[in-house]
Amino acid sequence: MDKTELKSLYEKLFQYCYSRLSDRDRAEDAVQETFLRFLEHPEYQGSGKEQQYLYTIARNLCIDAYRRRPHEELAEDVIDESAQDPSHPDRMLLRAILDSLPEDERELIVLRYVSGLSVREIAAISGVSWFAMNRRIRRILGKMREQFGKEESV
Amino acid sequence: MSKQSRNMDDLLQELGKTFPTPDPKREQEFLDNYPLNEETPRLVPMQQAGRRRLVYGLPAAAMAILMLAGGIGVWRSTHSRIPAVPVETTTVTVIETTVPAESVLKTEPEPSYADPTEAVPDPTAGTDAPEAEHRTEPATTGTTTMQQIPARTETMPTNGAETLPEAVTETQDAATRTTTNTIPPDHTKKDDTAQSPTEREPVVPVENTETTAVQTAETAATEKTAASTVHTHATTTAAQIQTTAADEVPSQTRVPELTTDATWIWTSTTYDPWPWEFTEYTSIETTTTTITTEETEETTDSLSS
Structure with missing residues (x-):
């Protein structure tokens, strides 16, 4: 995995986490946490299923983050500025x-x-x-x- | 709708543009600090592959070796050479030869009877005489009785019916002796019809009386019975009646009797076992010719008287 692939994967994971969390900061935190967990498990690397592992980790992290998410913030983040084009x-x-x-x-x-x-x-x-x-x-x-x-x- | 679907597909491919991008600063910072170790990802699959080889390869090799050993053992057990045990073979050849009896060889007659298929008895003809004769006939010896001979001669349109008893008594003894010698006692007990001389009388036509008499004489000579007297009687009387009997006795009256005789032969063949059949037939033929001679003699006596 080179830097270009890593960057592309980072962006896609961020969009995925953002679709789940609807929060930029939390989505970025979830993406970085995903990569770190991926590095902690060397058996995931080089198996040809790195992308699948990364998304599985990100999904579980998003679920955990969504559970910890305060309810009052939900109404504000639903409005996505990027979608307004x-x-x-x-x-x-x-x-x-x-x-x-x-x-x-x-x-x-x-x-x-x-x-x-x-x-x-x-x-x-x-x-x-x-x-x-x-x-x-x-x-x-x-x-x-x-x-x-x-x-x-x- | 297709335009809408196409538009929808295009919009779905551009759906990622509706999502925000990560913060470039944080992204760059993370990517710079991310340890991109080039060797580790390459070594891991190799290590895993080596581990897989050991995990799966060793049991597979062991199983292959075991199966091969088992196969070799089975092959050896099935293909092991068993020492050959000599087996003695004995060949038994049975040659079965059937030697006919002397009496059969001597008295094997020519088929002088008519073909049964030709003379089919007419059930509506009303000639129930043979059956009546069967009943009155003695079953053991097959001799001709006094009651039967007149019954036979009544059917014949000859003119010598009144002088019958003397000739009958003379020829009857010869016939009795001949029949007794040839017919086995067991067989005569089985079938009464086999001893009815009056039935077999029409087998020989009247025109061939001389020839029949000669045959009768020859048969009697071979049997060494009292038929020799019959022979002499037959040869003399047959020549005398050759011209008269042929004219006087119509052949039509004897046709039903012929058929009766043929029927009798047929039934005897049906009921009797094979070893007895041939002998019986011979005896029947002998008896028939003898009785024919008797009749001829009777007729001759009546004519001469």
Whole structure:
């Protein structure tokens, strides 16, 4: 793993953690903590599944951080400034649809289209079969398309 | 809808742009401090691979060796050479030869009877005489009785029926002796019909009376019985009646009797076992010819008288 791969992986992990935590600082803390834990376990390195291990660690850390998260901060962080882009109304609409999805469905769409993981890798991270994950992602996409069509027609 | 889906797919690929990027300062600081050890990641898989080799390779090799040893043992146990035990073989050849009896060889007759298939008895003809004769006939010796001969001669349209008893008594003894010599007693007890001389009478046509008489004489000579007297009677009387009997006795009256005789032969073949069949047939033929001679003699006597 060189520096370029490391940097790309850092950014993707940050976006993933941000989608889960909706907080920049906490997301960065979770990403750095993920890399440190990855280094603590040398058996994870060089096995060809480093990305899967990193996302699994980040997911568990995000879950822990989300549990420790104060409830009063939730309303403030829901509003994401980066998602507010008037030049791309379709992108904003899609992001709004994504934010309206449940937590588990949003996580899968982020892992698939933001982090760029394959369905097999997502299935391995989530602990389900490839077939089940593929069906689940298709079902979520269908629901998003239907909602997107409705919003676009309005 | 397809445009919408395509637009949606494009938007999904650009979905990462809607998310914020990490703080560059913190990111750079972390990446600078992150220990990128180039050797460690390469050594780990090698160590793991070596560990895998030991973990999986040794048991696999041991199992392979065990299986190979077991296979060799099985092969040796199945292919071990057993010392050959000499086995004595004995070949027994049984040659079965059947020697016919002397009486059969001597008196093997020519098939003088008619083909059973040709003379099928008509059940509606009303000729129940053979059955009646069977009942009245003595079963043990096969001799011709006084009651049977007139019954036979009644059916014949000859004119010598009144002078019958004298000729009958003379030829009857010869017939009795001949029949007794040839027919085995056991067989005669089995089948009554085999001893009915009157049935077999029509086997020989009247025109061939002389020839039949000669045959009868020869048979009687071989059997060394009293048939020699029959021979002399037959040769003399047959020549006398050759012209008269052939004209007087119509062949039509004897046809049913022929059929009766044929039927009898058929039934005897059916009921009797094989060893007895041939002998029985011979005896029947002998008896038949004898009785025919008797009749001829009777007719001749009646004519001469």
